[in-house]
Amino acid sequence: MKIEILRFKALHARVVIFPLIALLLGASHLYADSVVTRERTVTKIAEGIYVIRHPDAPDTFPQGNTTVIIGEREVLVVDSCYLPSSAREDIAQIRQWTNKPVRYLVNTHWHYDHTMGNGVYAEAFPGLAIVAQIETRRQSVGYNPGWFARFPSRAEIFKQRLESGKDANGRALSETEKREFAKAIAGIEPVQAEFKALVDRAPNLTFDSEMNVELGNREVQIKHLGRGNTTGDAILYLPKEKILIAGDLLDHPVPYLGGGYPSELVRTLQQMARFDAQTFVPGHGEVLQGAAGRAYLSEVTEFVQTVTASVSRQVYLIGNGPRNLEAVREAVKKEVDVNSWRQKFAGDDEDNRALFDGFSFPGLLTAAYAEVWGR
Numbered sequence: 443m444k445i446e447i448l449r450f451k452a453l454h455a456r457v458v459i460f461p462l463i464a465l466l467l468g469a470s471h472l473y474a475d476s477v478v479t480r481e482r483t484v485t486k487i488a489e490g491i492y493v494i495r496h497p498d499a500p501d502t503f504p505q506g507n508t509t510v511i512i513g514e515r516e517v518l519v520v521d522s523c524y525l526p527s528s529a530r531e532d533i534a535q536i537r538q539w540t541n542k543p544v545r546y547l548v549n550t551h552w553h554y555d556h557t558m559g560n561g562v563y564a565e566a567f568p569g570l571a572i573v574a575q576i577e578t579r580r581q582s583v584g585y586n587p588g589w590f591a592r593f594p595s596r597a598e599i600f601k602q603r604l605e606s607g608k609d610a611n612g613r614a615l616s617e618t619e620k621r622e623f624a625k626a627i628a629g630i631e632p633v634q635a636e637f638k639a640l641v642d643r644a645p646n647l648t649f650d651s652e653m654n655v656e657l658g659n660r661e662v663q664i665k666h667l668g669r670g671n672t673t674g675d676a677i678l679y680l681p682k683e684k685i686l687i688a689g690d691l692l693d694h695p696v697p698y699l700g701g702g703y704p705s706e707l708v709r710t711l712q713q714m715a716r717f718d719a720q721t722f723v724p725g726h727g728e729v730l731q732g733a734a735g736r737a738y739l740s741e742v743t744e745f746v747q748t749v750t751a752s753v754s755r756q757v758y759l760i761g762n763g764p765r766n767l768e769a770v771r772e773a774v775k776k777e778v779d780v781n782s783w784r785q786k787f788a789g790d791d792e793d794n795r796a797l798f799d800g801f802s803f804p805g806l807l808t809a810a811y812a813e814v815w816g817r
């Protein structure tokens with residue numbers, strides 16, 4: 443229960459602060475990739491395999507990547523993104539690529555930015571199987587319908603943040619962030635209008651540790667390697683094409699670490715590194731190839747490992763429970779070289795840095811604390 447409360451807080455922080463649009467459109471960025479996505483892009487990563495990256499919703503909510511895998515008989519799609527209108531656009535594009543039906547839609551985890559388009563796919567492709575790890579089905583059934591009821595309150599939370607001038611972690615908002623809250627408030631109405639007509643669909647085909655799908659001369663392995671970003675994360679691996687689709691276990695350029703199970707995430711990422719993958723598809727951000735993908739995966743693993751180890755050490759020295767969270771947070775900030783990690787992931791990009799400071803680092807710290815506290 444304690445863990446759940448802290449995780450909710452972390453998740454809440456994500457809803458409130460993430461993501462922020464660049465202050466200067468067209469300004470030169472040190473990193474080509476940004477946590478803010480302004481336009482729809484399609485990357486062909488192999489013959490008949492495409493990754494679609496979606497622009498952020500008008501209320502600034504991020505949308506997860508969608509991967510389309512076309513076999514000789516049928517099609518498998520990974521994650522249905524957030525806005526039903528974006529999912530419809532993807533389906534129209536899939537129909538241009540192939541006349542074969544989408545038979546499987548895999549949800550890598552339950553988060554809204556990867557699953558809200560489920561209903562649109564189910565309508566477009568009768569007989570569709572929505573596949574997920576068993577825990578992801580449980581959480582989708584539990585959390586996702588409630589999102590529609592809770593959705594209007596986001597506007598209220600945004601307004602409160604803007605008035606108080608502070609984010610959910612009590613950190614003062616920058617002028618850019620304040621402008622972005624104003625933009626997000628204005629963008630809520632069109633998103634809400636889309637959700638009014640939405641039919642929610644939870645996964646209807648579950649697995650525990652793995653399942654394989656043969657699409658016609660194309661094998662797809664779906665695996666749960668352990669907990670990490672959520673309790674039911676799935677990754678997909680295509681052994682012939684050496685493609686690994688990671689969901690939010692891996693996000694680029696800044697990892698999404700606003701919750702989850704950090705110490706287990708380390709082990710899960712280590713498992714992921716054992717695959718002979720040449721192409722890594724993150725849950726958000728650009729596709730990573732070869733050595734760059736491996737290097738990024740090990741960088742994220744090391745970061746999570748470093749912070750969780752520091753949290754453990756400081757809890758043993760200071761103590762656990764709600765009273766000590768602040769003291770541990772401060773001690774970890776002193777012990778871990780935060781500036782260098784921020785530079786590695788975010789460079790000098792203002793949006794990337796805002797995500798690192800407002801979501802990833804505090805979220806990782808809080809989740810790691812909840813884990814230690816629970817043991």
Ligand SMILES: [Zn+2]
Nearest residue numbers: 506555690725
């Ligand atoms: Zn996501």
